[in-house]
Amino acid sequence: MAFLVATAIAIVRMKDLFSVIMLLGIYSLLSACFFVAMDAVDVAFTEAAVGAGISTLLMLVAITMTGREENPSRHKPVLALVVVIITGSLLIYGTLDMPYFGLAGDPVHLHVAPRYINDSMQEIGVPNIVTSVLASYRAFDTFGEVVVIFTAGMGVLALLSVVRLPKDIAKDISNIDSLNKCMHEEHLILRIVAKMLIPFILLFALYVQFHGDYGPGGGFQAGVIFAAAIILYTMLFGMSTARRVINQSFIQLLAAVGVLLYGSVGVVSLLEGKNFLDYSALSADPVAGQHLGILLIELGVGITVTAVMVIIFFNFAGRSNDQQNKESNES
Amino acid sequence: MDISSTVFLLIGSFLCISGGVGVLRFPDFYTRMHAVGVTETLATAMILIGLMLLNPAGLVLLKLIIILLMTLFISPTASHALASAAIQNNLVPELDENEDNEKVTSSNP
Amino acid sequence: MLIAATIAILVVMIMAMIRAFIGPTLYDRILAVNMFGTKTVLLISLLGFLMGRPEFLDIAIVYALINFISVIGVLHYSDSSIFKRSDTQKNNEQ
Numbered sequence: 234m235a236f237l238v239a240t241a242i243a244i245v246r247m248k249d250l251f252s253v254i255m256l257l258g259i260y261s262l263l264s265a266c267f268f269v270a271m272d273a274v275d276v277a278f279t280e281a282a283v284g285a286g287i288s289t290l291l292m293l294v295a296i297t298m299t300g301r302e303e304n305p306s307r308h309k310p311v312l313a314l315v316v317v318i319i320t321g322s323l324l325i326y327g328t329l330d331m332p333y334f335g336l337a338g339d340p341v342h343l344h345v346a347p348r349y350i351n352d353s354m355q356e357i358g359v360p361n362i363v364t365s366v367l368a369s370y371r372a373f374d375t376f377g378e379v380v381v382i383f384t385a386g387m388g389v390l391a392l393l394s395v396v397r398l399p400k401d402i403a404k405d406i407s408n409i410d411s412l413n414k415c416m417h418e419e420h421l422i423l424r425i426v427a428k429m430l431i432p433f434i435l436l437f438a439l440y441v442q443f444h445g446d447y448g449p450g451g452g453f454q455a456g457v458i459f460a461a462a463i464i465l466y467t468m469l470f471g472m473s474t475a476r477r478v479i480n481q482s483f484i485q486l487l488a489a490v491g492v493l494l495y496g497s498v499g500v501v502s503l504l505e506g507k508n509f510l511d512y513s514a515l516s517a518d519p520v521a522g523q524h525l526g527i528l529l530i531e532l533g534v535g536i537t538v539t540a541v542m543v544i545i546f547f548n549f550a551g552r553s554n555d556q557q558n559k560e561s562n563e564s
Numbered sequence: 565m566d567i568s569s570t571v572f573l574l575i576g577s578f579l580c581i582s583g584g585v586g587v588l589r590f591p592d593f594y595t596r597m598h599a600v601g602v603t604e605t606l607a608t609a610m611i612l613i614g615l616m617l618l619n620p621a622g623l624v625l626l627k628l629i630i631i632l633l634m635t636l637f638i639s640p641t642a643s644h645a646l647a648s649a650a651i652q653n654n655l656v657p658e659l660d661e662n663e664d665n666e667k668v669t670s671s672n673p
Numbered sequence: 674m675l676i677a678a679t680i681a682i683l684v685v686m687i688m689a690m691i692r693a694f695i696g697p698t699l700y701d702r703i704l705a706v707n708m709f710g711t712k713t714v715l716l717i718s719l720l721g722f723l724m725g726r727p728e729f730l731d732i733a734i735v736y737a738l739i740n741f742i743s744v745i746g747v748l749h750y751s752d753s754s755i756f757k758r759s760d761t762q763k764n765n766e767q
Contacts, residue, residue, distance in 0.1 A: 258706050258743060259693060262713050265736070269720055269729060277717075278732050285710070286739035290746045423745065426641045430634075434738055441731065448728045458735060465742045468749045570674045577681035580712070584685035587692050587708065593700050596692075600708050611678060611715055615722060627730040631714065631737060638741045642707055649748040650700045 261285045274449040275363045282457040287542055290464055294549040359446045368527045376495055379537050383492050386541035393548045420469055427469050434462040442535050452531035456538025464546050472551060484540050491537025498529050572614030579607035592658045601643035608635045679719045686712050703747055710740030
């Protein structure tokens with residue numbers, strides 16, 4: 234706990250944004266270790282993958298566009314500090330009345346949680362209770378999360394997308410060979426090691442996606458790992474090559490397909506005469522229906538998360554790439 | 565089985581701590597990188613082998629072997645990338661002036 | 674024995690954090706974060722064995738990969754031309 238506080242203080246005091254990102258990486262790692270110590274495996278997984286991986290990479294790309302130093306602040310924020318302290322102490326005072334964390338007799342633990350823990354195996358038949366709660370008991374919430382991620386991707390597209398004229402695309406394709414040769418010299422070892430690692434990372438992402446029923450994992454984590462592999466490829470082999478491998482419109486299509494898949498599972502249940510997103514309508518045996526439903530939903534989540542992360546990265550990185558090309562053409 | 569596992573774990577922790585002390589005390593970035601890069605990989609290998617000797621079940625053993633192989637690939641590559649990026653951005657290593665002149669004069673045939 | 678190894682790794686993580694706070698140049702901090710990441714992989718594996726839940730090894734694998742990708746990302750972006758401009762500005766000011 235003391236580590237977290239020390240890291241947070243150091244983050245606020247440093248002006249060099251680059252170092253801030255490093256320290257944020259450490260912060261996220263410490264949180265993941267905490268979660269592991271508290272025996273919460275899925276959360277630790279997601280925190281490690283998202284916080285330390287994708288967040289760091291996306292913030293780095295954002296920094297290339299904003300510049301490296303933080304602007305010096307013009308006034309001392311004393312008033313804000315006072316307000317924060319008062320609000321914080323009021324909140325802590327409010328929680329003094331609540332029952333202690335983790336006691337067996339808490340109202341939190343009395344009604345909802347035992348039902349999930351006791352009945353989950355018969356009703357759904359999936360060993361990992363977190364997955365069954367996320368994907369079946371609380372499927373509406375997860376649907377909302379997926380739609381939020383999709384909206385974030387659309388927001389980035391709407392604000393930042395660079396119009397690529399056909400002559401830009403043609404110039405990119407002709408540049409690729411010369412770019413490849415000079416980059417090959419620079420990053421030789423990295424490229425070869427990455428060529429060996431990337432298929433393995435993709436395979437591992439698929440393993441995490443489909444193993445989510447039995448161990449930690451599931452759609453969100455798998456999507457993030459998949460996107461991280463694609464980002465690694467993009468960084469080492471150049472934006473132009475990556476754009477040829479993964480077309481912009483294909484990725485946008487994939488993002489929509491994921492959300493649609495999720496929604497259509499719900500609509501199919503509606504058409505069969507039961508509630509929206511009630512998976513027992515999907516096949517003759519309700520437990521098999523639950524399995525099928527969970528599988529399809531996690532697939533939809535994974536596809537959308539991957540596509541949106543890749544869209545955001547391509548837009549940020551493509552913009553800074555174009556900025557650099559313009560500058561090097563002018564100078 | 566327990567004794568050999570204990571030995572490996574001990575060696576691994578010792579290497580780890582020595583790497584950590586090196587990072588704190590060495591004078592220059594490049595020397596610190598030597599301290600960490602070398603000891604980190606070997607310490608990870610020792611500790612993982614120590615864990616493997618505790619006789620776990622099949623899938624767990626496979627995962628430990630995978631982590632070991634990946635670390636053997638990843639750790640040296642990361643050190644190489646750090647060093648080459650630092651050189652390209654003109655981070656100069658601290659050289660001892662007298663030693664440098666002596667080496668230059670002695671290598672001329 | 675596992676507990677002793679865990680304590681040793683925690684000590685090394687504290688050392689890495691100190692270096693990350695102090696390190697005069699940027700590359701010291703990147704090195705410290707990389708080291709922190711590898712030690713976390715070991716820490717999670719040891720904790721998994723201590724608590725009798727070997728499923729933690731999945732997290733360890735993910736973490737090793739993510740650590741690698743982050744370090745490569747940071748290095749790639751640290752030699753973009755925008756940073757060179759601000760570095761030369763700083764050198765001119767000094």
